[in-house]
Amino acid sequence: MAVVPMQKIGLLTHKEDKDEILSFLQKLGVLHLADTTIEGATLQAAALSDSIHDLSYKVAELDFAIRFLAPFESKKKGLQAVVDGDTVKCDSEEVAELAKTYKFKSVIEECKKLEEEMVELPNERKSLADLQDKLRPWAHYRPKLSESKQTETSSSVFAVVSIKDWEVLKAEILDLSKLVVLEMDNMLLNKVYIHVVCEKSLVTGVEGLVAQHKGEILELPTLDGTVTEEIQRIDRRFHEIDTRMKELEASSKKIAPELRSLRIVYDHFKWQLAKVEADKRFLETDSTVLISGWAPKKGLSKLKDDLNGVTTSFELMELKPEEGESAPVLLANKSWLKPFEAVTGIYGLPLPHEMDPTPYLAVFFIVFFGLALTDAVYGLLMFAIMFSVLRFIKIPKDSQKMVRLLMYAGLVTFFAGALFGGWASLDASQAPSWMTVTGADGEPAFIGQKINAIKNPMSVLILSFILGYIQVLFGVIINFLHKFRTESKKYAMIDEFPWVFILTVIGLLVMVSAGVLPDFLATPFKYLMYVAVAGIVLTQGREKKNPILKFLSGVLGLYNLVGYLSDVLSYSRLLALGLATSIIGLAVNTIAGMVNGVPYVGVILAIIVLIGGHTFNLGINALGAFIHSGRLQFVEFFTKFLEGGGRAFSPLRRESKFVRLEDQ
Amino acid sequence: MDEVVTNPSFWGLALAIAGAAFACIVAGVGSSVGVGTAGQAGAGVTAEKPELFGKVLILEALPATQGIYGFLVAFLILMFTGLLGGEPINLTLAQGALVGFAGLPVGLAGYYSGAHQGRVSAAGMGIIAKNPGDMGKAMVLSAMVETYAVLGFLISALIVFAIPAIAA
Numbered sequence: 073m074a075v076v077p078m079q080k081i082g083l084l085t086h087k088e089d090k091d092e093i094l095s096f097l098q099k100l101g102v103l104h105l106a107d108t109t110i111e112g113a114t115l116q117a118a119a120l121s122d123s124i125h126d127l128s129y130k131v132a133e134l135d136f137a138i139r140f141l142a143p144f145e146s147k148k149k150g151l152q153a154v155v156d157g158d159t160v161k162c163d164s165e166e167v168a169e170l171a172k173t174y175k176f177k178s179v180i181e182e183c184k185k186l187e188e189e190m191v192e193l194p195n196e197r198k199s200l201a202d203l204q205d206k207l208r209p210w211a212h213y214r215p216k217l218s219e220s221k222q223t224e225t226s227s228s229v230f231a232v233v234s235i236k237d238w239e240v241l242k243a244e245i246l247d248l249s250k251l252v253v254l255e256m257d258n259m260l261l262n263k264v265y266i267h268v269v270c271e272k273s274l275v276t277g278v279e280g281l282v283a284q285h286k287g288e289i290l291e292l293p294t295l296d297g298t299v300t301e302e303i304q305r306i307d308r309r310f311h312e313i314d315t316r317m318k319e320l321e322a323s324s325k326k327i328a329p330e331l332r333s334l335r336i337v338y339d340h341f342k343w344q345l346a347k348v349e350a351d352k353r354f355l356e357t358d359s360t361v362l363i364s365g366w367a368p369k370k371g372l373s374k375l376k377d378d379l380n381g382v383t384t385s386f387e388l389m390e391l392k393p394e395e396g397e398s399a400p401v402l403l404a405n406k407s408w409l410k411p412f413e414a415v416t417g418i419y420g421l422p423l424p425h426e427m428d429p430t431p432y433l434a435v436f437f438i439v440f441f442g443l444a445l446t447d448a449v450y451g452l453l454m455f456a457i458m459f460s461v462l463r464f465i466k467i468p469k470d471s472q473k474m475v476r477l478l479m480y481a482g483l484v485t486f487f488a489g490a491l492f493g494g495w496a497s498l499d500a501s502q503a504p505s506w507m508t509v510t511g512a513d514g515e516p517a518f519i520g521q522k523i524n525a526i527k528n529p530m531s532v533l534i535l536s537f538i539l540g541y542i543q544v545l546f547g548v549i550i551n552f553l554h555k556f557r558t559e560s561k562k563y564a565m566i567d568e569f570p571w572v573f574i575l576t577v578i579g580l581l582v583m584v585s586a587g588v589l590p591d592f593l594a595t596p597f598k599y600l601m602y603v604a605v606a607g608i609v610l611t612q613g614r615e616k617k618n619p620i621l622k623f624l625s626g627v628l629g630l631y632n633l634v635g636y637l638s639d640v641l642s643y644s645r646l647l648a649l650g651l652a653t654s655i656i657g658l659a660v661n662t663i664a665g666m667v668n669g670v671p672y673v674g675v676i677l678a679i680i681v682l683i684g685g686h687t688f689n690l691g692i693n694a695l696g697a698f699i700h701s702g703r704l705q706f707v708e709f710f711t712k713f714l715e716g717g718g719r720a721f722s723p724l725r726r727e728s729k730f731v732r733l734e735d736q
Numbered sequence: 737m738d739e740v741v742t743n744p745s746f747w748g749l750a751l752a753i754a755g756a757a758f759a760c761i762v763a764g765v766g767s768s769v770g771v772g773t774a775g776q777a778g779a780g781v782t783a784e785k786p787e788l789f790g791k792v793l794i795l796e797a798l799p800a801t802q803g804i805y806g807f808l809v810a811f812l813i814l815m816f817t818g819l820l821g822g823e824p825i826n827l828t829l830a831q832g833a834l835v836g837f838a839g840l841p842v843g844l845a846g847y848y849s850g851a852h853q854g855r856v857s858a859a860g861m862g863i864i865a866k867n868p869g870d871m872g873k874a875m876v877l878s879a880m881v882e883t884y885a886v887l888g889f890l891i892s893a894l895i896v897f898a899i900p901a902i903a904a
Contacts, residue, residue, distance in 0.1 A: 418872025529894055645883065648890040655808045662820065696801060699879040706876060
């Protein structure tokens with residue numbers, strides 16, 4: 073219903089009870105810790121840094137083991153498994169039990185060993201593969217690679233040249249002297265690998281010729297066996313590596329079931345860490361500690377009672393907030409409104425003294441969403457999908473809000489679609505006869521259809537403006553009422569009421585000129601308008617001292633009317649988005665009709681086009697409807713009464729990455 | 737001169753088709769530029785945090801709407817001028833120009849809005865990379881730019897809906 077009133081509290085207790093009380097508060101999740109700026113805290117933080125370091129190290133190691141093992145986990149199938157992801161279900165007792173008894177260190181060590189080898193072996197494989205590539209062209213080289221490649225008088229040159237230079241180079245090398253022998257020329261792809269034996273003094277000459285022809289002098293690696301033997305040896309090693317890798321994977325798979333316990337202790341240590349880090353902020357004496365923070369006002373007496381169950385020696389005090397310190401913001405709404413908190417959440421939270429906009433935006437948001445989508449079939453589909461998700465799949469509480477919101481939205485879209493005759497963009501003449509009636513003009517129309525948006529877009533445009541006007545006026549009114557009730561009555565009347573008045577009068581004038589209200593009211597409303605304008609001019613310059621400036625800023629205040637006008641015009645997007653849905657659907661239907669003419673496979677093609685096209689249409693336009701309806705709330709509505717920027721109430725609690733506690 | 741303007745000819749139809757082509761091409765280019773920009777930034781985020789791919793994809797898809805609006809206006813022009821059914825209606829030069837101009841609002845507004853929405857989406861990638869929970873904020877920032885394409889589309893569509901009246 074609103075922003076939950078918060079109270080700053082201080083909890084004074086004995087040091088020996090501190091840990092237990094902190095655990096208790098963490099389990100309850102009701103205390104938003106206050107920021108402390110006291111110098112003494114840093115000293116204490118130093119003392120605590122050891123245990124923080126220790127816990128962080130454990131968390132990091134567990135994180136490593138979890139990441140390492142996760143790929144080897146046998147995955148469950150099905151939607152529910154996708155939603156659950158890595159989370160595990162258990163209760164607090166199991167967590168506590170595991171934290172005490174589970175030997176996670178040995179598992180981590182094992183993971184480390186496995187991981188090390190699994191990184192090393194592929195590296196070895198890679199360097200061996202490189203070596204093998206180097207050796208392969210020399211397969212015809214018979215001697216053992218360990219043997220010396222030169223004698224007293226002769227020496228070997230190994231080189232590689234491009235195939236197109238080879239013939240010339242070959243002739244030049246052989247021309248050099250009779251003491252040059254071409255032992256081998258092995259052509260591979262477009263390169264020639266050559267082995268030349270020559271008199272020692274000729275080596276530089278041969279090498280020079282190779283270099284001239286852009287060849288490269290090579291060294292053969294010094295290895296034990298011959299080239300062929302070595303290649304075979306490497307192949308054998310490859311085989312060994314592959315087998316070993318498989319073994320390693322198998323043993324990783326074998327310890328993968330440990331993941332559940334690892335994840336539980338991971339969260340346990342995370343909670344411990346949060347607790348110790350909270351501890352850093354508290355003021356301590358030798359024997360007492362002061363835990364300070366914010367808690368919902370309503371829950372205080374219950375909190376006191378509950379604390380009595382933990383220890384009797386404590387004192388719960390209500391503190392005055394320090395200057396500039398503002399309370400954290402928590403929203404509480406009736407359960408049917410809860411889903412709309414997701415919309416408010418996108419914008420951010422109101423300040424502690426402001427109103428929670430959730431109940432006010434709910435109806436507008438959902439109606440605008442429906443108008444921006446306007447298709448009964450899509451609406452039903454959305455409703456059915458979201459309903460079955462809620463019914464058959466267990467999803468986390470936070471995501472439930474969004475799913476429920478989309479379910480409501482589907483329902484409203486259904487009605488909006490029916491109202492505008494949007495049934496998967498079919499024309500009434502194409503629809504089965506039980507869905508249609510003959511309208512007053514003799515043309516067929518859908519049952520329940522009141523407006524045809526394509527034939528009569530103006531009426532929808534006007535409807536959009538009317539809705540926009542209502543929401544803008546509503547925003548101005550709640551701003552006035554809130555300020556009137558909570559701040560100064562006088563200033564609310566001076567600053568805010570003239571706007572309520574003038575906007576109302578403008579609305580009435582428009583209604584007269586549109587013929588909704590009888591004509592004779594035109595004159596009295598005109599005079600009311602003069603009064604309203606005068607009201608704005610006289611009040612809006614209140615803060616200026618100089619009477620001339622007062623008047624001028626009063627007149628300038630009238631300029632805000634332009635702002636309100638553009639706000640209202642912005643609602644025309646509702647028509648545009650609704651049209652976009654029906655026209656994309658129309659395009660899909662038309663294309664499906666065209667491919668239906670293809671012989672034999674036409675029907676199948678048409679069905680594929682229909683399903684794919686309408687799914688796409690629903691997806692893209694539901695997204696568009698959601699953001700644009702949201703934008704109308706944030707930009708056109710919230711600005712009338714909300715500043716925003718409140719800090720979220722985030723109490724010390726068990727923040728889980730994996731664990732889903734059943735007993736909470 | 738008068739005769740050229742008032743006589744039904746293929747030039748009238750040609751102008752209408754030019755309008756349709758303009759809407760589809762220019763708005764499409766805007767979206768292509770926009771989605772391209774957003775996609776590049778998105779790839780960076782995905783490289784660091786693959787688990788955010790779904791959100792990145794949605795943010796990347798936001799500047800795609802302009803191209804769709806352009807396509808829709810083109811589609812409507814083709815449908816209302818009977819080109820889709822294979823029986824094009826006769827339009828005078830002036831009527832054709834009236835229809836053809838319908839392509840301008842969605843085309844031009846779509847081009848600039850698409851290209852710039854892409855930049856905002858790309859910047860929004862930074863928001864979700866740092867704090868995935870703020871996805872909604874990134875989307876709303878990006879959707880602000882789309883407003884003008886929506887308005888352009890609205891006007892284009894309203895003109896196109898008047899084609900039967902214009903051609904009569």
